[in-house]
Amino acid sequence: MIYLSPGTNTITLTLAEKTINTPAYYTFELSRKGSFETVVFTNDDNSYAPQYWNRFTVSVGTTIGLTAGLIYINSGEWTYTVYEMNNPYDLNIADSVQTLETGICVVTATYTPNNSYTGTDNSTLKYYKNL
DSSP states (O other): OEESEEEEEEEEEOOGGGGGSSSSSEEEEEEESSSOOOOEEEOOOOOTTTTTTEEEEEEEESSSSSTEEEEOOOOOEEEEEEEEEESTTTOOGGGGOOOOOEEEEEEEEOEEEOOEEOOOOEEEOOOOEEE
């Protein structure tokens, strides 16, 4: 299971043991459960031992750079699939060599306090919204 929060995240997976090509290139597909929302992105493996494990940096925020691991997705539960590709930065899933791994990705929400109102009896009403 992968957990993503707003900001920069490091994902560590063991994909190299399943790959056919060397060097291997990876493309990620995130599909939101209960909807048709899908995000496809790729990023470079920055592991110092890629033959044993693979490490990727994924940034969740308001900017999008699908070939640099910058994604903008809503909080909730997603399904992730990692594909092996012949070429780097290929976002076309139809070009994949094989499916390497599938699993669950949970994106956590951030809750920020909005304006509050203090009534005449000094009771404060607060509300939060999911960003």
